[in-house]
Amino acid sequence: MAYVFGVVLFALGICVSVALHEAGHMLTAKAFGMKVRRYFVGFGPKVFSFRRGETEYGLKWIPLGGFCDIAGMTALDEVTPDEAPRAMWRFKTWKRTVVMAAGSVTHFILGFVVLYLMAATMGLPNAVVGKPQISSVSECVRSATTDEEYANPVCEPGDAAPAKNGGIQPGDEIVSVNGQRTETYADVTALIQNLSGPTRFEVDRNGQIVPLTVDVVRVDRPVTDPANPSGPQKIVTVGSIGVTFPSTLEYNAITAIGGAASFTGDMFVQTWQRLIEFPERIPAVVSSIFGGERDPNTPVSVVGASRIGGEAVEAGLWSLFLLLLASLNFFVGVFNLLPLDGGHIAIVWYERVRDWVRKLRGKAAGGPVDYSKLSAVTVVLVLIGGAVTLLTVTADIVNPIRLQ
Structure with missing residues (x-):
């Protein structure tokens, strides 16, 4: 029962993280005056929804994501006449950047909060920092x-x-x-x-x-x-x-702030290193599916992370459970700043720099980037992401990483 409880609790933590990620987009968009049409947690068929003001809030059956529908995220999006003045693409570059980065920043804040609570109550594992x-x-x-x-x-x-x-x-x-x-x-x-x-x-x-x-x-x-x-x-x-x-670094409520901040920096470095090593570890994941020994340093899916979280709870290792949850938030936050939200941010700033250069040359601002021309790149990224997800989920089912 403890194992099942741990798996469910970790999965719930992931769902909350995703919900707050989308809430970060929504709240910043609303704060700047953009129109948010819908805010949903999950994908697939709708469980329920309700409308408050101009936004529809709801829950869908598959709790593996969510979305925040902001009117006019690009100049190519269709908007109604009443939405046009508040379309996202009309706002200043820095405001759009803040909105698009807010999801990842939310993950970073969540990770820091988890680490702070750990530091203030049970300490932080020195195995990560190596002080x-x-x-x-x-x-x-x-x-x-x-x-x-x-x-x-x-x-x-x-x-x-x-x-x-x-x-x-x-x-x-x-x-x-x-x-x-x-x-x-x-x-x-x-x-x-x-x-x-x-x-x-x-x-x-x-x-x-x-x-x-x-x-x-x-x-x-x-x-x-x-x-x-x-x-x-x-x-x-x-x-x-x-x-x-020491195996654990101890803090009080005040010193835990600095301890958690330092630990967060160390985890960012490790997260970046894991992302760089990600492609070269995929062959080991494939090998593990067909009977090879599972390398504990290979990527894991949400399924694998939840299983490890369940084992941690079963063994009474709550510090490991929380550390894994914080790590996942940092990874998702950094990952979103690369091909996902980061891609939109890159295009926004490309338009800004391009128009600045055109202005220096005495030319009018260029038109918005045609996102349809990037559809091929998007399809490739989706296929790669889907393949990696399928591989890691399969490996986590047939040959999962275990604590023992």
């Missing part, structure tokens, strides 16, 4: 041949304690190792593992950069063998100083 801030300093560093020995070392007199003896304290943020900048704790770990002996560290302690010298020791550690993941662990010798990094 190299020390959460604890070990009393000793010992070799270990099992995970149990590594997690629970039994310290004896004379054991090395590099971080403790070197002056590193909980709360310090390691900013460099031997002069090399460390943006994340993964950077710190990667550098330390190859070192031995006295090493120069710089830590940020309450806003002050403090130089330290830490004697890195070489110890044995059990690790999973990449060549045989299901087999016995192998023992490797690595450099260690005896510190741990």
